[in-house]
Structure formats: structure tokens, C-alpha cells
Amino acid sequence: MNRGKGGWYFGVCLSIFLISACCYSEKNFVKNPDFEENAEGWFTYEQQVGDKTYQSTLSISDFEAYTGKFSLQVQTPGVRVLQGPGTNVAVDPEHGYIISVMAKGNGKVMLCANGEGGWVRGAHTELSPDKWKELKIRRFEKGHSFTMYIVTYTEGQKVTFYIDNVKVIKEELPEYPPVEILPIRYESEDYAGNSEIVEDVNANGGKYVEGSRQWDNKLVSNLPFPKTSKQVYIYLKVWVKGDNNSYISIVQEKMGRQELYTAIPPVFEQWVWLKTGPFTAREIGEGGVVISSGGTNITVKLDTIVISTQDNLTDIELDGKK
Ligand SMILES: [Ca+2]
Ligand SMILES: [Ca+2]
Numbered sequence: 001m002n003r004g005k006g007g008w009y010f011g012v013c014l015s016i017f018l019i020s021a022c023c024y025s026e027k028n029f030v031k032n033p034d035f036e037e038n039a040e041g042w043f044t045y046e047q048q049v050g051d052k053t054y055q056s057t058l059s060i061s062d063f064e065a066y067t068g069k070f071s072l073q074v075q076t077p078g079v080r081v082l083q084g085p086g087t088n089v090a091v092d093p094e095h096g097y098i099i100s101v102m103a104k105g106n107g108k109v110m111l112c113a114n115g116e117g118g119w120v121r122g123a124h125t126e127l128s129p130d131k132w133k134e135l136k137i138r139r140f141e142k143g144h145s146f147t148m149y150i151v152t153y154t155e156g157q158k159v160t161f162y163i164d165n166v167k168v169i170k171e172e173l174p175e176y177p178p179v180e181i182l183p184i185r186y187e188s189e190d191y192a193g194n195s196e197i198v199e200d201v202n203a204n205g206g207k208y209v210e211g212s213r214q215w216d217n218k219l220v221s222n223l224p225f226p227k228t229s230k231q232v233y234i235y236l237k238v239w240v241k242g243d244n245n246s247y248i249s250i251v252q253e254k255m256g257r258q259e260l261y262t263a264i265p266p267v268f269e270q271w272v273w274l275k276t277g278p279f280t281a282r283e284i285g286e287g288g289v290v291i292s293s294g295g296t297n298i299t300v301k302l303d304t305i306v307i308s309t310q311d312n313l314t315d316i317e318l319d320g321k322k
Contacts, residue, residue, distance in 0.1 A: 078158025105161030115146025137256030193218025254287030
């Protein structure tokens with residue numbers, strides 16, 4: 001080879017740089033993502049009906065493939081909703097992950113994942129027998145592993161579909177500085193989700209939001225979250241008519257829906273400040289904060305939100321009277 005020493009050295013360095021750059025950001029945490037040899041590590045979401053267990057059948061298909069020559073063929077028994085394959089994924093804790101899979105065939109399915117901190121549920125997707133579709137969700141994982149599933153959804157379906165090219169990649173976020181956040185005040189009515197805005201002269205800013213759905217009750221959405229590496233608290237001025245089944249949640253909905261925090265209101269039928277958190281910017285991600293509520297016979301009013309790294313704000317400070 002007619003290459004100078006310097007060129008050889010440069011080439012080796014460049015290769016090492018490219019390999020490390022490529023593999024740091026693109027490391028796939030899924031053990032068997034392409035099914036090119038077998039279905040090892042994959043199992044089915046079991047459904048118990050009475051004393052019988054109905055399981056989907058998993059096999060390797062050389063009929064359909066998104067990558068290489070093979071994919072995983074899934075045949076669901078159609079007895080119940082939520083049938084399909086899953087796998088355990090070992091990850092680094094306290095990090096956000098982008099989870100994706102290519103799917104083709106028949107049926108309406110959902111990509112979802114469960115670990116420490118509960119479920120993330122993705123959109124309901126009608127599969128096509130003619131083209132591959134990508135299913136994608138974002139998950140913040142507190143622990144060292146989670147389980148992901150691709151399951152039939154909204155109703156039981158006896159269908160055949162194929163999955164391939166499964167990926168779990170770390171979400172890259174900027175490193176934020178450890179800045180202190182003095183209390184920031186937001187009025188709920190400026191970030192109202194799918195709930196009603198009510199005028200009230202006694203409310204801060206003359207308005208509050210009110211919701212009474214049993215679920216998917218977005219009081220506030222797209223609320224900005226501060227860019228700090230420190231832990232942050234979200235204080236809510238709420239009024240709740242309901243019972244002990246009522247709840248208020250802090251949610252992220254960038255891709256799929258993940259409840260990061262859920263609390264039962266401490267007092268009913270009077271305005272109170274509720275402290276939630278702590279949260280980190282890495283946990284919330286870049287999609288903004290959603291404040292959600294639900295429960296039977298519930299009405300929740302949300303007037304003001306205060307966000308701060310301070311964990312000991314008093315009612316007087318939160319009301320802005322000091
Ligand atoms: Ca494949
Ligand atoms: Ca208000």
C-alpha cells in the first residue's frame with residue numbers, strides 16, 4: 001500500500017472517531033431486533049380468560065422482511081384485546097429512550113412499554129398488508145429495564161402481522177447548566193388543554209380551567225419546563241370535587257403518553273396548593289408538560305401553576321403575597 005505514515009495514522013484516527021460517533025448515538029438496546037436467526041428473547045403478552053391462557057403464535061417469516069431476509073410473524077388468537085409479542089430491554093437508568101418498530105400486515109395495534117414509572121402507550125395504528133409502517137414512542141425509564149409490546153388494540157382481533165427493525169435508542173438532549181429557578185408563575189388559562197376556561201373575578205388573572213372527563217382530561221398542555229439540570233417542583237392551585245378515586249397527573253406526550261407523577265388531591269372542594277415532583281428536564285423531555293386529571297364524578301379546577309427548584313414554598317409565597 002502506497003500510503004504515508006501520517007495518512008495511515010489519520011485514517012485510523014478518523015475510523016475510530018467515526019465508529020465511536022456512530023455507535024454512541026445509535027446504540028440499539030434491543031437484543032434481537034432483526035430476527036435474522038431466531039426469535040430468541042421474544043415472548044407474548046399472555047391473556048388469561050377463565051382458567052385458559054390464550055397466546056399469540058410467534059415464528060420467523062422469510063415471506064416478509066424489512067431488514068435482511070426475515071421478520072417475526074405474529075398470529076393473534078383474537079380472544080381479547082392486547083395480544084402480541086414483547087421483549088425485555090436492559091437500559092441505563094434515569095434516561096429518555098426512543099422506541100420504534102416497523103410493522104406490516106393486518107390489525108389495529110399499539111406500541112407500548114412498561115417499566116419503573118408505569119406505562120407509555122402509543123397511538124393506535126391500522127396496519128397495512130402492502131407497506132411497512134413505523135410505530136414510535138418516547139419513554140423515560142427510571143430503572144434498569146423495561147418491557148415493550150406490540151399488541152392488538154381497541155378490540156380483540158384474530159390477525160397476522162409482521163414486525164422487524166426494532167430499536168431502542170437513547171434520546172439525546174442538551175446538557176443544561178445547574179441553574180436555580182426562582183418561582184415562575186403561569187396561568188392555566190394561557191395553556192388550556194382540552195378543558196373549559198371559566199371566568200371568575202376571584203381567580204388569578206380572572207380565569208381558571210375546569211375539566212370533568214373521567215380520563216384524558218388535559219387541564220394544561222405545552223407548559224414550558226425550565227432548562228436546568230437541577231430538580232424542579234411544579235405547584236398547582238387546584239379545586240377538586242370528587243372522591244378518593246380522583247387523581248391529578250403530570251404527563252409527557254411527546255410520542256405516546258407517559259404519566260410521570262400521579263397524586264390524589266389532599267383536600268376536596270376548596271382551593272389548595274398541591275406540590276408535585278421533583279422532576280428533571282431529562283424526564284420531561286422537550287415536549288412540554290401536560291397536567292391531566294381523571295376519576296369518577298370528578299371536577300377539577302386549576303387556576304395557577306408555579307414552577308421552581310425551591311421545594312419549600314409556602315401558600316403565601318405561592319399566592320404571590322410576599
Ligand atoms: Ca429482519
Ligand atoms: Ca388563573
